[in-house]
Amino acid sequence: xxLASWFPPLTxxxxxxxxxxxxxxxxxxSGPWSLIAGVMGPLLGLxxxxxxxxLIKARPNQRLxxxxxxxxxxxxxxxxxxxxxxxxxxxxxxxxxxxxxxFSEQHRCVQKVIADHNPRIVALxxxxxxxxxxxxxxxxxxxTWAGYFPKLGSNGLGLCVPKEWTIHLAQQRRFTSHTQYAYxxxxxxxxxxxxxxxxxxxxxxxxxxxxxxxxxxAPSILGHTTARQIWQLxxxxxxxxxxxxxxxxxxxxxxxxxxxxxxxxxxxxxxAHRRRGRGIGASRWFGGWLPVRIDYLYASxxxxxxxxxxxxxxxxxxxxxxVMGWLNLPSEDAL
Numbered sequence: 001x002x003l004a005s006w007f008p009p010l011t012x013x014x015x016x017x018x019x020x021x022x023x024x025x026x027x028x029x030s031g032p033w034s035l036i037a038g039v040m041g042p043l044l045g046l047x048x049x050x051x052x053x054x055l056i057k058a059r060p061n062q063r064l065x066x067x068x069x070x071x072x073x074x075x076x077x078x079x080x081x082x083x084x085x086x087x088x089x090x091x092x093x094x095x096x097x098x099x100x101x102x103f104s105e106q107h108r109c110v111q112k113v114i115a116d117h118n119p120r121i122v123a124l125x126x127x128x129x130x131x132x133x134x135x136x137x138x139x140x141x142x143x144t145w146a147g148y149f150p151k152l153g154s155n156g157l158g159l160c161v162p163k164e165w166t167i168h169l170a171q172q173r174r175f176t177s178h179t180q181y182a183y184x185x186x187x188x189x190x191x192x193x194x195x196x197x198x199x200x201x202x203x204x205x206x207x208x209x210x211x212x213x214x215x216x217x218a219p220s221i222l223g224h225t226t227a228r229q230i231w232q233l234x235x236x237x238x239x240x241x242x243x244x245x246x247x248x249x250x251x252x253x254x255x256x257x258x259x260x261x262x263x264x265x266x267x268x269x270x271x272a273h274r275r276r277g278r279g280i281g282a283s284r285w286f287g288g289w290l291p292v293r294i295d296y297l298y299a300s301x302x303x304x305x306x307x308x309x310x311x312x313x314x315x316x317x318x319x320x321x322x323v324m325g326w327l328n329l330p331s332e333d334a335l
Contacts (some may be wrong), residue, residue, distance in 0.1 A: 004064065009053060009306070010051075011065065011069070013048075013051070013072070013252070014048045014051060014052055014066070014069040014073065015069070015262065016044060016048070016257050017041055017044040017045040017047075017048050017073055017076050018072055018073065018076070019305060020041045020044065021037070021041055021076055021087060021258060023037040024038055024041075024256075024258045024259040024260050024263065025037075025263065026260065027316075029225055030095070030219075031226060032218075032219040032220070032222040032223035032226065033222065034226055034260070035222055035225060035226060035259070035300070036222065036256060037257050038255060038256035038257075038259040039254075039286055039290065039292055041076055041258055042076055042077050042079070042080075042258075043077075043290065043311075044076075045073040045074070045076030045077045045307065046077045048069065048070075048073040048289060049070055049073045049074050049077060052067070052069045052070035052105075053067045056070065058133075060168060062302075066107075068148075070254055072316050076258075079257075079258060080257045080258070080273070080274070080280055080281065081122065081279065081280055082273060082274060082276075082277035082278060082279070082281070083197065083278055084275070084277060084278055084308055084309070085173070085308075085309050086094070086307065086308055087276075087306050087308075089246060089306060090306060090307050090326050091305075091306040091307065091326040091327050091328045091329065092120050092121065092326065092327050092329050093117070093118065093119040093120050093121070093307075093325075093326055093327075094119060094120070094121040094122075094123075094250065094272075094297055094322055094325055094326070095114065095117060095119035095121070095122050095123065095322050095323065095324040095329045096122075096124075096125075096200075096250035096251060096295055096296070096297055096322070096323050096324075097110075097113075097114075097122075097123070097124055097125070097314075097315060097318070097320060097321075097322035097323070098122040098126050098202070098252040098295060098320040099124050099125070099126060099127055099131075099318045099320070100126045100318045100319065100320070104169070104315055106131075106252060106318075107134045107318065108136075108138075109315055109317035110131075110135065110317045111134070111139060112137040112317070113132075113168070113312070113313075113314065113315045113317055113322060114139060114322075115138075115139060115244070117312060117322070117324055119250045119324055120161065120162055121159075121160075121161055121188070121198075121248070121259055121327075122135075122141070122158070122159070122160040123157070123158070123159055123198075123200045123250035123251065124157065124159075124160070124200075125157055125158075125200070125202045125252045126154070126155050126156075126160040126202070126214075126327075127145070127155065127156060127157070127158045127296070128154075128155055128156065129145045129147070129156065131158075132145045132158040132160075133145075135158070135160065136160060139160070140163060140165060141160040141161060141162060142160065142161050142162065142163050142165060142166075142167060143158055143159060143160040143161075144158070144159050144167050144170040144171035144184070144186060145157065145158050145159075145184075146170070146182060146183070146184040146200075147172060147182065148172070148181060148182055149180050149181065149182070150172070151178055152181075156172075156199075157182075157183065157184040157200040157202060157251075158184075158200070159184060159186055159188075159198060159200055161188060162281075163324070165187075165188060165189060165190050165191055166189040167186050167187075167188060167189075168186065168187040168188075168189055168195070169185075169186060169187050170185070170186040171182070171184070171185045171186065171233075172184065173185050173202035173239075175231065175235045175266075176231055176232070176235060177234040178204055179228075179231075181204070181228075182201065182231075183199060183200060183201045183202070183231035183235075183236075183251075184198075184200040184201075184298070185198070185218065185239070186198045186200050187195070187245070190253040190329065192233070193330060194209075194329075194330040195245055195329055195330075196245050196246045196247065196248060196300075196303070196329065197237065197243050197245050197246065197247045197248070198247070198248050198250075199239070199247065199248070199249045199251070200250055200251050201211075201232070201236060201249065201250075201251035201253070202251050202252045202254075203227035203229045203232050203233070203252070203253045203254050203255065203261070204224075204225050204229050204232060205225065205254045206221055206222060206225045206253065206254075209221045209222075209224040209225040209228065212224070219237055219323050225254070229253075229254065229255060229261055230260070230261065230281075231262050232291075233264060233265070235266065236249065237268065240268065240269075240300075241276040245292065245330070246299070246300035246302045246303050247269075247298075247299070247300045248297075248298070248299050248303070249265075249269060249296075249297075249298040249299070250296070250297050250298075250326065251295070251296065252294060252295050252320065253294055253295070253296050254294055255294060256292055256294060257271070257273075257274075257293055257296075262296075265298055267298075268300075268301075268306060269298035269299060269300060269301070270298065270300075270301060270303070270305060271296065271297075271298055272296070272297035272298070272299070272305045272309040272323075272325035272327075273293065273297075273309050273323075273325075275304065275305040275309070276305040276306065276307060276308055276309045276325060276326070277308075277309045277310070278308055278309075278310060280293060281293045281309065281310075281311055281323070282311060283295035283311045283320055283321045283323050284319060284321065285319075293311075294320075295311075295320055295321070295323045296323070297323060297325045297327075299310065299327055302330060303327055303328055303329060303330060304327075304328045305325050305327060305328070306326040306327070306328050307325070307326030308326070309323065309324070309326075310323070310324060310325075311323050312324060
């Protein structure tokens, strides 16, 4: 079959990554496959770039069409790539990390990694209360904890700040009235300067949906995950709109930056990686081989990110990498 007859199907194939990207653009399209599309979209875009480059050479008469396809798919590949330069003026170091800290032998490992980077504000996910207490003692920090669920022994969320700071009104808040799944909310009062609000969130994961839904199909579980994430985002936005002071949000969102959830977040908050990141900011390896960014730092527009946001080596403590950025707090010089 002559190559010319393959022109229409080849064009459609090269449009597949762009079509998948639409799943992350509109809430109405954020269904079961949007999470997979978010993970696989950049990889498929890279494959499409290589395919378009080959077709530009093989089919000179359609060079313009395939050139446009190459450029469009290239934007999918580099959409989240950043290359920020170091700034001599540093601000307050903030770390978020899903440590999966359920066992005592992990405590020292996590404490060492945190101590090596010396953040002033630490947001931890998947940590039990006794694990957070050991972190507080070892690092001499003031910490507060909230469980994901209101039951003894639950995993949960932690916040740690310097001893001379105050954590005010720390609360475990449910995302919705019909679920017990919760996030951590608090007001942080530095020793100098203005207070600001803080949220530590861990959005719905496919594993939690599997536990809640039972032995259902993968599309059903992913659809449940996406729906819950959207409702949880609505709670984050609702709370944010009612606050007078600036808001810092940290956590494991269980979704890539090209999904609808993060489009909404970036409309209101400053993404530390998009502002000051370097590279793709991967905080976890999907399937052990595909790097993805699912851990985030967001801040109100009245604050900004300085220095360089990076995902650091986890030292074998967790399957997530700690993410750290440098935040210009309300008390510091504004842009």
